[in-house]
Amino acid sequence: MKTPEEYKESLREMRPNIHKFGELITDVTTHPATKRCVEGHARIYEAAQNPDYENIVTTTSHLTGEKISRYLSLIESAEEMTANLRLKRTMFHLTGTCTGGRCVGWTSLNAMWATAHDMDKDLGTHYHERLKKWLTKAQAEDIAVAGAMTDPKGNRTLSPSQQEDPDMYLHVVEENADSIKVRGAKVMIAGVAAANEIFVLPGTGYKEADKNYAVAFTIPRDAEGLTIVEATHPSDRRELEEGFDSPPKTGITQAYLFFNDVTVPKERVFMCGEHRYSLNVVLNFIMAYRSAIGACVAGQGDLMLGAATLAARANGLTEKTFRERLTKIAINNETTFGMGIAAATLGKKHPSGVWICDPLLSNINKIYVAALPYEAKVITQDICGGIGETGCMPSSKDFYNEKYGKLVQKYLKAAAPAEERARIARLIEWLTIGAGVPGCLHGGGSPGGAKIVIWRQIDLDKFTSLARKLAGIKEQAPVAEK
Amino acid sequence: MKTPEEYKESLREMRPNIHKFGELITDVTTHPATKRCVEGHARIYEAAQNPDYENIVTTTSHLTGEKISRYLSLIESAEEMTANLRLKRTMFHLTGTCTGGRCVGWTSLNAMWATAHDMDKDLGTHYHERLKKWLTKAQAEDIAVAGAMTDPKGNRTLSPSQQEDPDMYLHVVEENADSIKVRGAKVMIAGVAAANEIFVLPGTGYKEADKNYAVAFTIPRDAEGLTIVEATHPSDRRELEEGFDSPPKTGITQAYLFFNDVTVPKERVFMCGEHRYSLNVVLNFIMAYRSAIGACVAGQGDLMLGAATLAARANGLTEKTFRERLTKIAINNETTFGMGIAAATLGKKHPSGVWICDPLLSNINKIYVAALPYEAKVITQDICGGIGETGCMPSSKDFYNEKYGKLVQKYLKAAAPAEERARIARLIEWLTIGAGVPGCLHGGGSPGGAKIVIWRQIDLDKFTSLARKLAGIKEQAPVAEK
Amino acid sequence: MKTPEEYKESLREMRPNIHKFGELITDVTTHPATKRCVEGHARIYEAAQNPDYENIVTTTSHLTGEKISRYLSLIESAEEMTANLRLKRTMFHLTGTCTGGRCVGWTSLNAMWATAHDMDKDLGTHYHERLKKWLTKAQAEDIAVAGAMTDPKGNRTLSPSQQEDPDMYLHVVEENADSIKVRGAKVMIAGVAAANEIFVLPGTGYKEADKNYAVAFTIPRDAEGLTIVEATHPSDRRELEEGFDSPPKTGITQAYLFFNDVTVPKERVFMCGEHRYSLNVVLNFIMAYRSAIGACVAGQGDLMLGAATLAARANGLTEKTFRERLTKIAINNETTFGMGIAAATLGKKHPSGVWICDPLLSNINKIYVAALPYEAKVITQDICGGIGETGCMPSSKDFYNEKYGKLVQKYLKAAAPAEERARIARLIEWLTIGAGVPGCLHGGGSPGGAKIVIWRQIDLDKFTSLARKLAGIKEQAPVAEK
């Protein structure tokens, strides 16, 4: 398995194709716009070497029996799914941020594992063998694999082929014996700057007319024809500077990937036109992803719990003053974690060997993931006061200014020294309204989409039948269509 | 195992000692104040005979290897705890109501199983053997065992021995070689009218000065010196009448048990003065109970989901009109169920063999159990309209009145016939503001108490340490005591 | 102005036409099913004689300059609308319950005052003069006037004339020079048992095809052809008994009014076929009613605040323990009261002289009225404990039972004596899950309906234009229809 330094070296060896603020980034491991993201992912490689975290971060390959990164493992049981959740919560503890440059790829390969199996069985294709080969090599090389699903989507009321511009969803534009060519984009993709490869899945289910959009594959991040532009977030210009205004050394990036007729060799292609299986792989992905994402949210909540406590103490107050509110954060954290555990526990094994989480509970967890972190943020800001709510303090440049820095320091101290208090407040700012805010609302799909899946899972026929019996109603009520 | 009829017969054989409305109830199986409660519990015996529910309601005795009621089983794994949750959700589906005359006793015996083991190991007592004997017999006879914890408590700021009246908590007043005598009361005890025996536990933790209050035992429901008075609820006078105003044939009772120097033979005593173990058994109880109660709440929510759908249809509307709100009920149902599953999954095995649910998640589930059902009720009433909200319809006596009943019927019909619509509305009334409202707020303890347990479980030291690292703070912030 | 005794006498003089539980009620002032409702309304007459409340309950007629009941006054300014809110909050304080037998009629006459003026102006009718005459007499006689709007409605997706049964909405079946004949029903009508007359309004807006349903008039409660049946609520059988289980002496009734070709003389008819004005009078009603109803809810909340405090003290706890939660009740109370005040303040004067409350704020207040009381109820039950949540105590018959009443009393006492504590718990039960629960969800119309009115009031064009300017967008975004 790779050391953090070997991992960084592997990134440095790649062709530069990532841009931000109009410029090409030549070394993602040192450029201020990407180094925090790389640092976050490097901590995974670090933890794998650390006996304290080894069991959490690594596991045994079901393919080779070798020790591998858990991020490249097949999830075959509720216990392993639970291990996924523990890993995510732990990594959030260690980095303070999303490490989406590995976890989405992980979920993608598991989702594809089941669908490839289904396709092969139904259609006589050979996708599963290809995927197995790719995975064996990926495990051996211990690569970081990002995952990409979201298409630009254009006009939301039109299907891909109805769009004015046919490229609004990624699609196959050419196919020959050895390879395919794809065009389009995948947008808002997390952690690409820290990844060696990208696992690309279709963004949704497709019908016959859109079958060219049903395509899944892996590619190196620096593939020819792939242009990457990082998104800018409100506070990322601050990250370009030194000083303690961006307290953690970690971070996450979200990229726009533009595929200009990128060639993908067939051995990396796992779906190509089988539109009936497009929704299938998406749902497989969703169930695992929405179960586990609650652990990330719990991890972030744990940090808010810690930071809010430190803020109270820095102001001279005991955390008991805020017991009701801190307890509320804890309740929320355990809710998104617990619902993920429940979705794992109530799941079932797919014939391919993959564990499929419960569709109802995993989607319900998405609803909580999209809602509860906002409560934790408000509470944390509330406890910290104005200096946490909007980071309402002079910058570290002012803090250390020769002329008036002493005044800034004099008046920022409270029960804690000035710098400590300022750092806590900046951490809270970062966690609640800064670069540390993960996209809980839309990450892993919108709550609106999750509600549709939930609705379809409700067994209304059963419940109306039970209610009728209790009410003593014999004849059936006129059934309205669902 | 007993048939429903044998079960009812066993109740009829007992000494009448239950009262309501100032009168002694001579036959609990036919008296209108208790027959609905008996009927609810009889459905458990019925289900045990029904192949569809057999696996849910029965299991194998770890003591004898015989088929027994699950309500008398030891819960030895997360899977069996999950089976507990499924059983509770199912029984709510089949009865529409609490069947606390068995489930509290079941939880009590499991909680006692672990504590008896601990006491024996630490103190050289022989409680565990006694309990085993009692349980073997209970399983063989397939008896219904209620559970009793809540003391009257008097002035809430005083400990038992500080109370003006020492009987405000149940206590031992005499002990000899073969038996003890107890005095005091247990209040708001569910399903006693449907029980053969009662499992009595201490209500809270006690200190040295209150050691006589640390007492646990089982007694027959008709023990000498035990006077029972049933509580009255807003709508229970309606239950004394015929007609469809109380749609389900089932129900639950809550009793006040007055112990006037009741003699308990030693072989039925499982704690007697070991005050240090008093909190222990209470916590064991709480963790199992608060995990599983979410399944009851889910079951009731399922019925509201069904009833609300029927109400919409009865008014001529499709349930799609209310998709957002019905989905909310489903989310709530799966939340209390899922958090219980998670508390089970994250639990651990006690040396005595009993499975102990996770203390953090089980108590968090109590918070949801105390809050979410209110949302479901509002939504259900909202969808049904005024006739469900406060049952705003003439009575069944008016509905069938010779003179003007036809007018009532003419104007109550909508898309559904009048009686069907009225029955649905009465069911919703019953579920949301009538006799079918279970005491989710205080049943299994108050949310306030649960929050205290949660607070004590939060690992603030860990979280503040993680936050400090991310913020780049080296020295430790001044620690305020928790 | 009438004394309470004269008021009761006026009710006794009327023809008995009210039924409940299959029986005709011959004297509404003494029959247990209606006397509490009469008692509640009698307290209005009492308060009018009490110097402490005189200014709240009475005012000066704009017609005659005489002192009249405020319930028969025209509301001509924001100040008088504010006086309406104060009156409602006060009457809830004095009765603990809805006094809908006067307030709905009051709102109806004000709504009709404006619409009659509009019709006369537009169509040359003479409704306004008729209404003025009726009101002058009503004021002089100080009668209690209930109001009736809600039709049975049958299949909710069909208009009145499309229904299988044309009587599902009240309609005119015959008209001649001096009178009209109406058929149909009005359902869930509050306080009819305590009223001398009923002000009937159309239930919604109608189109040309349904013009016969656009009808408004007043009739004596005992008009020929009018059959009245009272609805039964979960706990009203308890009200038939003595004892403290139903603590207040007051209450409210909801009736089903069946109009079997009832003749209404023309001088009492204020709309007859003018379907275009039907929605108009409904909206006039809604704006006033939904503003003011927040004061009733605030009044009920005040009582829960008081009762919860008493419950805490009875248990030996200071209310400070529950400061956060009691404050929440207070916030809710002032919210429904304050939003009503704001709707009044931002209203405007109609050419007829009537004050029309702000349509946006009054409908928003309906949303709060439908939601906030549930929070107050949960908090109140939470503080009181199980004996308040579901009234989990033996009945007053058991409390005073010769044989075991002393046991009940012994164990119900806490810091307060047993009866006092029991009465507080029964009051809380009554307020939160008993007969004292007003129909806040559907009373004055459903929140769903209110949301539609709110949506139509939002000035999206203005807000999108402001947003465009701030975003620096010049060309207009493609406008989707609202």
Add this chain to the structure above:
Amino acid sequence: MKTPEEYKESLREMRPNIHKFGELITDVTTHPATKRCVEGHARIYEAAQNPDYENIVTTTSHLTGEKISRYLSLIESAEEMTANLRLKRTMFHLTGTCTGGRCVGWTSLNAMWATAHDMDKDLGTHYHERLKKWLTKAQAEDIAVAGAMTDPKGNRTLSPSQQEDPDMYLHVVEENADSIKVRGAKVMIAGVAAANEIFVLPGTGYKEADKNYAVAFTIPRDAEGLTIVEATHPSDRRELEEGFDSPPKTGITQAYLFFNDVTVPKERVFMCGEHRYSLNVVLNFIMAYRSAIGACVAGQGDLMLGAATLAARANGLTEKTFRERLTKIAINNETTFGMGIAAATLGKKHPSGVWICDPLLSNINKIYVAALPYEAKVITQDICGGIGETGCMPSSKDFYNEKYGKLVQKYLKAAAPAEERARIARLIEWLTIGAGVPGCLHGGGSPGGAKIVIWRQIDLDKFTSLARKLAGIKEQAPVAEK
């Protein structure tokens, strides 16, 4: 009255004493760190000249009868307080941001007007005359007056004189016949960069030992000895650049004001040691401020309503899809606005002529102001999608990059052109997680503080007495102290 240009000229004439990022700002009207704040306030001067807004932004001086800026007026009635709310909502519409560089000073002078009157009457001081003179001149010169209350506060559990460093609250260090000298700081002060003067009030109530901290005065923003450092917020480095990433041209600043023995001439001093009046002026301020701030929040909510609608349309969706959620934003907006109107309406006139808003409702509004905007933000982000939630798009530099800008543009277009869609998303980012997020939680004081004031206003004695009467309890329950 000043034109916008004259206003900016007046700022340019002042001594530079404002710093940010370690540098002195020489011209606040052009420096990128302050020019947006100045621009926001300049729009007030612009609106005063615009006939459409003239009545909103200007009024007549009660001192001179001249037309003056409303921001320098005395608020003498509920109507004028309502005009205050309308002004604030309008200015938020026109600027998208807080214009705290005028509104806090306005509220301060009104609060001081009443307290100065009280002190003069009780103590024979002459503060009121001084204030009148100052105000007359301020009105004549049409100056922008910021307001400063919040002290650094150090250890929150210690009073000012108990602090290790006595300067943690602003205090008088010297007094002579003509002037005083003050030392300390005021922190997180809005809009100072756009102000000509600052109105300084004590931050809380003080006791005898802290009487030197009871001090109120006005000073020019560029007074000798006053050093100002602006706070940095997450996204303000972006504001230093060109391009559309910071869509509005407006903004707000928050400053730390360091008073190094600043001399204040006596004619500008309105409190100096009268510690008993310190809480009085704070409460006067709070009641007006917390009533009116709901209008700012409503104004911001209106913009979110507009922006969310544009975002839906840009994606090809009609806003009807989001009716329920957009309605929720509108409800929230009208709630903070309406509760402010109610607090104004239920207020009363102080003998000095100032209108004092209702203490209960104004503080309740603070609770809503601290909570409801978060809901609006989540909804707006939800509707917009990931590009609004965290502004997940490439920067404007990438958008216009020669090499790959066309790709960015190609894939950002939807139903709206790419730039329009990007600008809408950036506006939403700005409003919900960027520089446009106002500090609703702590601005105008924390919700925790507001709850304490609310608790003290609740008339528990009255409510318990009413509850006792209804419950039929004669003797008084044991009264626990509040």
